[in-house]
Amino acid sequence: MKLIYFLDYRFVQTPCGAIWTETSFDAAFWESYLEVFDHVTVVGRVMDVESAKPGWMRVDGPRVNLCAVPSSGGPLQSLRCRRVIRSVLAEPGAVMLRTPSPLATFAYRELKRSNRPYAVEVVGDASATLAPGVMRARGLFRWLFTRAQREQCANAAAAKYVASILQTSYPAGRTSREVVCSDVRLEAAWLRDEARVFSAPARRLVSVATFSQSYKGLSILIDAISICHWQGVPVTLTLVGDGRLRPELEAQVERLGLGESITFRGALPWGQRLIDELDRADLFVLPSLVEALPRALIEAMARALPCVATSVGAVPELLEEKHIATPGDTARLASRILTLVQDPAALNVASKRNLEVAGGYALPVLRPRWTAFYRGFANLLERVKVPCALPGAVEI
Template identity: 40%
Template sequence: MRVVVTTESRFIRTPDGRVWTPTPPDHRFWQRYLSVFDQVRVVARVQDQHEVPAGLLRVDGEAVEVHAVPHYVGPWQYLRRSRHVRRAVEASAGPDDAVILRVPSVLGSALRSARVRHGLPFALEVVGDPWDVFAEGVVQHPLRPLLRRRITERLRQECRTAAAVSYVTEEHLQTRYPTAPGVPVAAVSSVDLPDDAFVTRPRQVVRAAGVAPTVVTVGTLEQMYKGVDTLIEAVALLGDDGVHVRLVHVGQGRYRSRLERLARERGVADRVTFAGWVGPGEPLRERLDRADLFVMPSRTEGLPRALIEAMARGLPAVGTRVGGIPELLTADDTVAPDDPSAMATAIARMLDEPARMSAASARNLTRARQFSRETLIPRRTAFYQSVKDAMGEQRPNATGPLSERPVDAASRTGR
């Protein structure tokens, strides 16, 4: 059986038909579905380019193909291309395919509508929370309040009508977006770290006199939901109190210039480094290993991979009480979002107590090991099997355009 999976990732396609991405999910990520299914079709926005920029990762490959959806960025471009987008999405899956929608997602919701219309089942992987994503201060858009209500209710409806649902959190998303009674449910993170992602032992922290500690954070700057502005404000407040730290941000996006300007305005530009994109694996681990403290100041999260990767390096961490972060860190290591003063206090308390940092290192490393491939692969495989079983049980003799229309060769290759 083939599984069709939607994603909000945006990919690049070269003239030879190959598909690429600057960051995961790449081919290795999509291979996880092959533990149960014979083929994987990834439904995603694809932009054609003549050359592959340096450092990109291959998406398609053995048993994994990409079904291209017209590329767009933002709601206005989507509205202009919505008819073509919906048509491409509906053509991505036939009645004999299993369908897993990674939601919340515009593409996922479009395919879900087509499946419901033709009486076909679908499963979900819930990877984020639109109620938090569209909270005030997270996304700047005139329709934000309306989008928040509509997309949140849509996700609730999707969870109530799905044949099987997996959540990346252990409790948070399940509580807000419950399923119908009797539906197969799993709590399985999208993160599964290889053995070399983990350090062998926790840190024994000893503060060197006269050396400013390094605080590191990782996340996209395409939107402001990672809360990097809050962290810059906290660094400035720490400096006002005589606590000088160096902040390194790893990641890129359109709001970088705005954040650089904020650092200058707050007088901490010489203490804030924007490292840009750093490759996954060893390059990122080296950055983490050089830091003293990891901070995740997000305004919204599912279950953050960056935080888990930092914990696997034995890094003490401070984060906000949003999404799945409280499932990873203790209450003493979390603060409310959008509160620079509370964040500064939490950072200062952690850095001021080497014994506390050592204890946090040990605790974080132990917790991160619960996200090893060895631990998660059996749970994820069991969920995929439940999806396959549910698809077989719930698939009716569908009628209408979706079941009658064969998927042509161009759609199969995404070309």
């Protein structure tokens, strides 16, 4: 059985037709799906480039192909997007939506019209992402997008959530197969052998995030670093990532006189270079205004880094309350950082605890659960002879 997977992510394509990714969803990502399904067709957005850059990872292969939808918005592009979706859904196979996303919403409309069973992988919260102060979105748009995500989950034949808070906010139907299971892929190389040992205060901070969305809270973190300096604690910060907001963030750093203390490292491919950057740091900070299950935080914990984060998504399931700040509260974030970096004993405790928690997200632990979910969904479709009619869809 083939899997048709809707993923609102922008891949890149070189002239030879090869599909690449800068960060996520490379060929290794699809291996767990291919343990159950014969082939995976990824429906996503594609941008043409002249050549692949060093560090980019190949996506397609003998059993994985990509069906491209337009990579930019607008009414005409939306119409073309719907045509592509209708075409790919005309083929037999299992269907899975990674939600929330516009692509998932477009695909759901077609699935609802044909009463075709599908599964969802719930990786975020539409309501939180589009909340005032997080993204510039009209209230009606937020309501519609949240309603769409709830309806997609309520009518799914199977639902996998990356965090229990998402299961509560977007419940599946009473007859759906459900599982709460992270999609973080921590290979053996990511897990440090032992906790760190601190005998002096920490000074080197690091944060990993895209610079394309203001809800990552990087401007708040920069202001918090400024407060630390005012308090006489000269911490440094390395920012790993890139995106359209980088010039704005660099200007903020210069305006605050932090040019010697904050380094913009640029985007790093997932793997050894990122591990090395984390290992050079003493403390990881996640200042986001919204997250579901923050992969960057778990990866930092796997390197036995003490961490400070905001109380978004599943963060309270990962860190102790004393290391968590209110989203958007610069003073509170600075206070949490100052308290931890100046206490070597607390740093040692946090390092050991974080490494232990991260062990629960190791690939050998999670992969059997993913496979069981995919196999259960495939077996369900075999029993109902997909594609077939389901009971009437639920209106939310």
